[in-house]
Structures are given as structure tokens and as C-alpha cells.
Amino acid sequence: MRPPEWLPVESGESDTEVFRRADGTAYAKIAPAHGVEELRAERDRVLWLAGTGMPGAQVLDWSESDDGARLVTSAVPGVPAIDLPVEKRQRALPAISAALRTLHELPDCPFTRPLSEVVDQAADVVRRGAVNPDFLRDEDRQYRPEQLLQRVKDEQPYAEKTAELVVCHGDACLPNILLDPETLELTGFIDLGRLGLADRYSDLALMVTQLLDEWDLPADAFLREYGLEEPDQRRLAFYLQLDPLTWG
The missing domain is CATH 3.30.200.20 (Phosphorylase Kinase; domain 1)
Incomplete structure (x- = not known):
């Protein structure tokens, strides 16, 4: 009890x-x-x-x-970034980008999240018919999950060739990043079950779509703060299509 x-x-x-x-x-x-x-x-x-x-x-x-x-x-102090009031969201971007960059720069991580295993996980979710359409981007809902999975597999060689392996959160979304509501400094990450070495773009892609969907903020400023003046749009698109297929 x-x-x-x-x-x-x-x-x-x-x-x-x-x-x-x-x-x-x-x-x-x-x-x-x-x-x-x-x-x-x-x-x-x-x-x-x-x-x-x-x-x-x-x-x-x-x-x-x-x-x-x-x-x-x-408990981690602070508030989830998703709960920040509108007037603080733009000011929070430097803290969020710095938090991810600091995480990505950590050395000696013993955990891995190979892309091949993530794609296999997506294939299992699709096979079981467990894809949640609410997680898909608007432009992807017109396609069957099997079609989306095939697109992922077609792009997998490029993603593997260009990958930059760093310590990734694995579910880098606004609810999982906690900030001090006054200073907007990082107080911690939560829900670490997917943390491990992976391409930095797997985290960045999730944050890009979160900022746009949840805060209606373009991601350019966030990516510049992170240190990417010319992000690889092809890799961003790949991980945005892959991630929704892995939950189910």
C-alpha cells in the first residue's frame, strides 16, 4: 500500500x-x-x-x-522550462542552450544510444501499431507510420556518416529542463532514462520543435546561442521524423 x-x-x-x-x-x-x-x-x-x-x-x-x-x-528545485511565463521565454534561451551545450561537453560517459538501436526501437513501435499520431509533426500525419519509418531508414546512412557523438539527454524537451524562475539558471535535468552517447542533433532537433510548437519561437536564436550558425537541416529533419516513432 x-x-x-x-x-x-x-x-x-x-x-x-x-x-x-x-x-x-x-x-x-x-x-x-x-x-x-x-x-x-x-x-x-x-x-x-x-x-x-x-x-x-x-x-x-x-x-x-x-x-x-x-x-x-x-526533487530538483526550480520550474520546468515549459512553465515559464511568456515574458521570460526569450530570456531563457541562452540558459537552455548553455545547459545542453554543457551536457554535450561532458567527458567519459559510460552509456551509449547507438542510432541503429534507436531505429530498431522505432521499427518495433511501428510493427506493433503503437505510434501515437499526436507526437507526429503536422506534415507527417498524412503518411502511414510504415512510410515514415522507410524515410528514416533511407536517411540513416547519412545520419550515421555525419553524427557527432556527445552526451545527449535523449528526450531534450522543455518539461525536462528545470530552471530557477528568477535567475533562469539551470537547476537540473530530469527523466534521464535515454541519456547516452548519440548525435548532438538528436537533442537539438527536439528542442527546435519544442520551441516552435510550445513557445512559438523560431529556433535560429537558440541554435546560434548553442554555437551553430549554419545547422545541418537534413539532420534536424531526420531526428524530428525518427523520435516520434520511438514512443509506444
């Missing part, structure tokens, strides 16, 4: 249940037996990132049994 001091959090796409301690100081994720490996992977990534000196959550507790596992982490 869940202790009364833990309150359910109504979010997330997986079978993992999320709870917030009533005093706001910690979060607990509880996974069923088939989700233990995934939750263990997130635990290891939280531990590693905390050891780099990057601000963020700390692992407070881990328990595992035949029935599942529970991960307890400290």
Missing part, C-alpha cells in the same frame, strides 16, 4: 508509476517486473550525471524484488 505521504503524479507515457512526496522533497518511480531494467538504467544515469557536478537529482533509495522496483530521487 502506498504511504499517505506520497502523492501520485499524473504524467508519463510508460507503465511506471510516479509519486511525489507530500513535502515536495523527493519523487518515487515504481516499475512493474517488466520495467525493472528500464528503471535500473535510469537510476544508473542519475547517479552518473550527479557525479559529474551537473546540477540535478540525487538517488536517495533503490529497492528491487521479483514484483518490480522502486527508485527514489531528490
Whole structure:
């Protein structure tokens, strides 16, 4: 039975249940037996990132049994970037770009997220008919998931040839970047289950579409702040088509 001091959090796409301690100081994720490996992977990534000196959550507790596992982490202060008021969004772009750039420059990451495995994951989601159309870009909804997957596979050789492997968040969206609401400085990243070495454009593409869809801000300023004056539009388009196929 869940202790009364833990309150359910109504979010997330997986079978993992999320709870917030009533005093706001910690979060607990509880996974069923088939989700233990995934939750263990997130635990290891939280531990590693905390050891780099990057601000963020700390692992407070881990328990595992035949029935599942529970991960307890400290709460990250600040607010999700998605919740910033309109008047602060433009001013937050330098902090967001700097946060991703700092993450991408971390050395000695033990985790990898090979593109071939990500494409295989997308193929499995498509095969199961589990693609969520709400995650697709407007221009992609006119195509069947099988057609989108084939486009990804056609572009995969180019993406592999041009990849710049860095420490990527793996789900670099505004809700997963927490900022101090006054200073707009980074207070931490959350939801690290996909963190690992991957092409920097896999993170950048997600943030580009987030800024446009959620904040109605063009991405040029963000990419310039990050350090890209002439971004590879072909790689951006590739990862924007691939990512929605991997959730399901």
C-alpha cells in the first residue's frame, strides 16, 4: 500500500508509476517486473550525471524484488522550462542552450544510444501499431507510420556518416529542463532514462520543435546561442521524423 505521504503524479507515457512526496522533497518511480531494467538504467544515469557536478537529482533509495522496483530521487528545485511565463521565454534561451551545450561537453560517459538501436526501437513501435499520431509533426500525419519509418531508414546512412557523438539527454524537451524562475539558471535535468552517447542533433532537433510548437519561437536564436550558425537541416529533419516513432 502506498504511504499517505506520497502523492501520485499524473504524467508519463510508460507503465511506471510516479509519486511525489507530500513535502515536495523527493519523487518515487515504481516499475512493474517488466520495467525493472528500464528503471535500473535510469537510476544508473542519475547517479552518473550527479557525479559529474551537473546540477540535478540525487538517488536517495533503490529497492528491487521479483514484483518490480522502486527508485527514489531528490526533487530538483526550480520550474520546468515549459512553465515559464511568456515574458521570460526569450530570456531563457541562452540558459537552455548553455545547459545542453554543457551536457554535450561532458567527458567519459559510460552509456551509449547507438542510432541503429534507436531505429530498431522505432521499427518495433511501428510493427506493433503503437505510434501515437499526436507526437507526429503536422506534415507527417498524412503518411502511414510504415512510410515514415522507410524515410528514416533511407536517411540513416547519412545520419550515421555525419553524427557527432556527445552526451545527449535523449528526450531534450522543455518539461525536462528545470530552471530557477528568477535567475533562469539551470537547476537540473530530469527523466534521464535515454541519456547516452548519440548525435548532438538528436537533442537539438527536439528542442527546435519544442520551441516552435510550445513557445512559438523560431529556433535560429537558440541554435546560434548553442554555437551553430549554419545547422545541418537534413539532420534536424531526420531526428524530428525518427523520435516520434520511438514512443509506444
